Amino acid sequence: MSKDIVIVLDCGATNARAVAVDAGGNIVAQAGRPGAPAGWLIWDLDALWGRLCEACRQVCAQVETERIGAVTVTTFGADGAPVDGAGNLTYPVISWQCSRTEALAAGFAERMDPWEAFATTGYQVIPFNSLLRLMWLRENEPQALEQAECFLMMPGILSMLLCGERSIDPTAASTMMAMDMAARDWSEEMLQLAGLDRSFFPPWCEPGTVIGQVTAKASEQSGLPAGIAVTAAGHDTQFAAVGSGAQPGEAVLSSGTWEILLLRSDSFEPTHWGFEQGLLYECDAQAGLYNPQLLMMGSGVLEWIRRLYYDDLGEGSAAYEQMISEAEAVPVGAGGVTVLPSFVAATGPTKQYGTEGTILGLGLDSSRAQVYRAALEGLSFQMRHALEILGQATGVTPTAIRTVGGGSRNALWNQIRADVSGLAVVTIEQVEATVLGAAMFGFVGTGLYNSPAEAQQAMAKGQRSVEPSSRRQEYEVLYRRYRLAAPALQEFYTGRR
DSSP, X not given: OOOOEEXXXXXOSSEEEEEEEETTSOEEEEEEEEOOOBTTTEEOHHHHHHHHHHHHHHHHTTSOGXXXXXXXXXXXXXXXXXXXTTSOBSSOEEOTTOOTTHHHHHTGGGTSOHXXXXXXXXXXXXXXXXXXXXXXXXXXXXXXXXXXXXXXXXXXXXXXXXXXXXXXXXXXXXXXXXXXXXXTEEOHHHHHTTXXXXXXXXXXXXXTOEEEEXXXXXXXXXXXXXXXXXXXXXXXXXXXXXXXXXXXXXXXXEESSEEEEEOOBSOOOOOHHHHHTXXXXXXXXXXXXXXXXXXXXXXXXXXXXXXXXXXGGOSSHHHHHHHHXXXXXXXXXXXXXXXXXXXXXXXXXXXXXXXXXXXXXXXXXXXXXXXXXXXXXXXXXXXXXXXXXXXXXXXXXXXXXXXXXXXXXXXXXXXHHHHHHSXXXXXXXXXXXXXXXXXXXXXXXXXSXXXXXXXXXXXXXXXXXXXOOTTHHHHHHHHHHHHHHHHHHHHHHTTOO
């Protein structure tokens, strides 16, 4: 029987899932379990592994296990932990949501020029950077590092539980602020800030590489067949870009609570201007490519509006369908209501949008639908500004926007994005772009496909393109007003006016 199924363990910040994907890119079974950090915002690894195993057993019960050729892991970035020789954590996995490293981030410039760090690693100084957590351990829990044999990122930890082997992939490691991005290797200078060197990390394992085989113990826990390949994947954003089917020159917009706008580029050329604008770089899943990107608020703003104005509709898809229906009846410009959608402090990679969140133009007759439409427009203006920054910083003018994630399912938002940007907005039939991309590399690891490009071609699903409409010129005028308002309000909120 053909080994034409890969199991993807997709571990997000709020949900741990197992998904079975066949060689044609179809999801044949999936199951998930909710979860969140515990305590001082650390991950309970035993609980997380338990949820993944439960989901995996459920999925394996729905497919012919003889068809499963490999299992692979994709997770959020930045989080990891030191591991001893027996495979035990010497300190829990600190969540990216934890505040313990904020002081280190604030004082980083006393240790190194942030621009120099960016020029080497492609990363801004952000409190959740893994390197800052290694520095925190060195200063506060040094025994955790002294007792450890190596440091693993979350994909490597979960892969170790599956096969017993240590590994680290460049996509996850590039979220650490510890790599020499141009070399796709460690930066000894950055690691020295935590009193470490490259010997503290396992050998590199590129996506699609076979790390090991599922052990008998992991098979009993998860229901996966013992002996199948455990292949490397890594940071979810990079695999969403591959799964999206993005072509050269297309921007990829990963749209969820936060949005990440990125390119798949063959060059790493950091500039002072890009640094000042909050640009950062991560390693693409494919060796030789880089992902210049910008991080900004996304549907978290829309969820806030739902709670504030649409609470009577409850939660779920029906509530958003009603919100979209009401907003479709509102003219372009939302009746003068404008939303500047940052809703976060003006720091790190979000600093170019740092207005703390603002709603302008409210009147006694303003409706909730106007506020919601204004938020969709404001988020789209923010995206266009990010497109301009990305283009100027990289020299690449995007030809289209390929959007994935939950925010890609909002047809009204996609049309507004197209009208505001003047570019086609492409969505794919298979909404699980991260899972699809990780499965593609899994099939490369099993030898079913010879390359990610071959897997991408064989597993690609249908797509839909939303073209700019006749409202394009109206939005051009509104965007100019937005670009005038945002800097003035940023000055006001930061005390410069």
